[in-house]
Amino acid sequence: MIEQKRILRTSLPGTGSAALAERRKATVSAAVSGGNDLYITAAEGAILVDVDGNQHIDLGSGIGVASVGHSAPRVVEAVTKQATSFGHTCFMVSPYDGYIELCEQLAKRTPGDFAKKSALFNAGAEAVENAVKVARAYTGRPAVIVFDHAYHGRTNLTMAMTAKVQPYKDGFGPFAPEIYRLPMAYPYRWPTGAENCAEEAFAEFASKAHIQIGEDHIAAVVIEPIQGEGGFIVPAPGFMKLLREWCTTHGIVLVADEVQAGFCRTGKWFAIEHEDVVPDLITTAKALGGGLPIAALTGRADIMDAPVPGGLGGTFGGNPLSCAAALAAIETMESEDLAGRAVQIEELLYRRLNAMAEKYPQIGEVRGRGAMIAIELVAPDGSKTPDAALTKAVVAGCGRRGVLMLSCGSYGNVIRMLPPLVIDFALLEDAMDVLDEAFAEAIG
Numbered sequence: 406m407i408e409q410k411r412i413l414r415t416s417l418p419g420t421g422s423a424a425l426a427e428r429r430k431a432t433v434s435a436a437v438s439g440g441n442d443l444y445i446t447a448a449e450g451a452i453l454v455d456v457d458g459n460q461h462i463d464l465g466s467g468i469g470v471a472s473v474g475h476s477a478p479r480v481v482e483a484v485t486k487q488a489t490s491f492g493h494t495c496f497m498v499s500p501y502d503g504y505i506e507l508c509e510q511l512a513k514r515t516p517g518d519f520a521k522k523s524a525l526f527n528a529g530a531e532a533v534e535n536a537v538k539v540a541r542a543y544t545g546r547p548a549v550i551v552f553d554h555a556y557h558g559r560t561n562l563t564m565a566m567t568a569k570v571q572p573y574k575d576g577f578g579p580f581a582p583e584i585y586r587l588p589m590a591y592p593y594r595w596p597t598g599a600e601n602c603a604e605e606a607f608a609e610f611a612s613k614a615h616i617q618i619g620e621d622h623i624a625a626v627v628i629e630p631i632q633g634e635g636g637f638i639v640p641a642p643g644f645m646k647l648l649r650e651w652c653t654t655h656g657i658v659l660v661a662d663e664v665q666a667g668f669c670r671t672g673k674w675f676a677i678e679h680e681d682v683v684p685d686l687i688t689t690a691k692a693l694g695g696g697l698p699i700a701a702l703t704g705r706a707d708i709m710d711a712p713v714p715g716g717l718g719g720t721f722g723g724n725p726l727s728c729a730a731a732l733a734a735i736e737t738m739e740s741e742d743l744a745g746r747a748v749q750i751e752e753l754l755y756r757r758l759n760a761m762a763e764k765y766p767q768i769g770e771v772r773g774r775g776a777m778i779a780i781e782l783v784a785p786d787g788s789k790t791p792d793a794a795l796t797k798a799v800v801a802g803c804g805r806r807g808v809l810m811l812s813c814g815s816y817g818n819v820i821r822m823l824p825p826l827v828i829d830f831a832l833l834e835d836a837m838d839v840l841d842e843a844f845a846e847a848i849g
């Protein structure tokens with residue numbers, strides 16, 4: 406048992422982490438970078454233990470993965486049991502029940518009161534790629550619409566769908582064709598004000614889609630119901646509904662990319678449920694596997710059956726260990742009401758962050774849902790000029806004190822909080838005290 410407490414035994418990084426950083430430099434591609442160079446030897450709940458024995462509060466959850474907590478007991482037990490029976494056969498070659506049971510769970514949990522089917526993959530990007538494949542096969546159309554600030558992955562097709570060049574796309578082109586980027590309903594930065602955002606953004610969307618692409622060339626609209634890497638942007642209320650109606654009118658597949666926001670993170674099983682919108686296809690990954698790699702594409706049965714038999718798959722997709730882990734993670738979310746817990750985390754974070762925003766005018770906006778909350782940092786003069794340097798300094802200040810925070814945003818000026826949903830509230834309060842200290846220090 407790891408005590409759920411922040412403990413600093415050495416200065417950071419300790420000698421053990423420093424030694425590993427040296428070995429890493431010699432052998433790991435420099436292109437795999439970022440992070441705090443603290444090397445982890447154990448983790449439980451919301452605590453990461455580094456090789457020097459320091460205990461860190463994890464507000465990143467391995468980028469939204471450890472929603473059920475690190476080393477969640479049900480997940481550990483299920484994976485151990487599966488590993489002692491069999492580890493891999495390939496579902497396309499020698500199938501097994503865990504794959505089917507997980508697809509049943511996905512059909513049951515995802516929004517939409519209609520017959521649903523799923524296919525399982527290894528990572529979020531792969532689920533998104535397959536959503537595009539399925540939508541194209543179903544509609545017989547080529548074009549895909551994505552949005553400003555979107556993040557959909559790092560494979561060739563998903564790089565094309567991702568908005569930000571640095572660091573995700575620089576030097577990696579040419580990119581896949583027939584991907585069109587249209588404006589996102591980003592309330593905080595909408596030129597005529599948040600109250601006009603949904604309608605104006607949709608009008609611009611519909612006009613550009615008509616003039617620049619043509620509705621009957623469009624297979625899919627792919628959108629994150631809350632944008633993740635792009636800065637935890639919650640679309641203006643009503644925008645998703647307008648998109649849904651427009652897609653229905655034109656026979657276009659609406660894909661909700663719930664890779665980051667799905668599985669109880671936002672206080673509901675799926676973030677799109679807050680919008681009272683039912684998508685045709687949903688991509689999931691991150692939290693789905695309770696720490697093991699797995700991704701899914703779930704949606705309307707007739708759409709999911711459109712590709713040719715054998716058209717979807719992969720060697721490792723829906724690996725037995727990952728299926729066992731995902732089933733255990735879903736059971737944990739259900740029996741511990743982790744969606745309800747995300748709502749309580751939201752209350753705590755908004756209370757603490759709004760209080761900080763009163764003190765620090767550099768906090769331009771506190772936003773997000775459930776345990777997916779962010780602050781956007783800007784110049785304190787009302788201009789909303791992004792402050793990436795302050796963001797970096799605050800994240801580093803938290804890191805030095807044993808609180809792991811992640812930054813994000815197209816302008817690199819957003820600090821996002823994605824704690825495990827099982828986090829002790831005392832630990833979360835402690836993390837907020839640390840954030841406050843780091844802010845005071847960074848502003849000087």
Ligand SMILES: *Cc1c(COP(=O)(O)O)cnc(C)c1O
Pocket residue numbers: 527528529530531533556557558559629633634662663664665666690691
């Ligand atoms: C992380 C992420 C992806 C890519 O998932 P990987 O597992 O890293 O391939 C896709 N979409 C969204 C919204 C994500 O947050």
